[in-house]
Amino acid sequence: MKIFIEKQNKNIEKKFSGKIKDLLKDLKINSDTVLVVKDKELITEEDLVSDKDSVKILSVISGG
């Protein structure tokens, strides 16, 4: 699947299907520090994504 990580400003490709919380675990991202958006909608850690989806991982930490 396609993943955009805002804080690092980079796009990655990763083989994954399952819950968002497990995706974040794989990427070593604490779920308290991000929001996940799919098709312009906010989704939760319990939502399922499949390999053909693309998601954006937005940082909730303010830049200053």
Add this chain to the structure above:
Amino acid sequence: MICSKCSEKAVFLEPKLCKKHFIDYFEKKVLDTIKKFKLLNKKDRVVVACSGGKDSTTVLYLLKKFHGNVVALAIDEGIKGYRDKTLVDLKKFCKDNDIKLQIYFFEKEFGKTLDIMLKKKNYPCSVCGTFRRYLLNKCAKGFHKIATGHNMDDEAQAVLMNLLKSNTDLLLHSVPITSKRKGFVQRMKPLYFCSEKEVAAYALLKGFDVGFTECPYMEESFRNVVRNSLNNYEKEKKGSKRNILEKHLKLINDIKISRKSFQYCSICGEPSQSDVCKACELIKSFK
């Protein structure tokens, strides 16, 4: 996952709510903080310290909605590629929401932009912070309150950092509203009990145009360590951040912390800990 209040899909997990119910929940939380800590009187003229980021934009929007009498104040330090960008978003937001915006410039007030100052000094956050605090207090004269975007994460981090650094008197700053002192405009934090994630979700759901931009001078390594620890505590024990703040508020209420005494700067007249304030000292050192 379904909303705990209706049959719509949940967009947030703790608490489990759909878009509409999350927005209601968040606004109620802010209103409850405003009421419980008496952040606002009906006739207050309020200035919101704005950066163009999600937190201060949310405060600006909600105070306009709940209170009405608000002005946005922004400080342009002169950080190329950063502040110029965030201010574009803020200008548009204020125009769309019919809010008066005042912008003050380091260059005009102190003779130089931060970018230029830093060619001579290399501790950006300390130079910038001194001037920002000074300018905010000075430019907010004539208002009853300054509202800032500090959220629960910022505040829990500050409490922990000040404990670890043994800055006891600074603990008095981590409150929903500062006490009245001559020479200072009272500061209040309507997002005191809202987590960073909740604020980000609210701003996103409301469609606020607040892109993620990081200050190029960011050098908060210790804050990052504390932020990570707090997020780990919160993972292990839900409610850790809130508990820290609630106990902190109770403690500073119960014990007497002596404040550093202050006088007034002999150059500019602003409150100061010595004969000449830090801002005036810095300005002299740049000449």
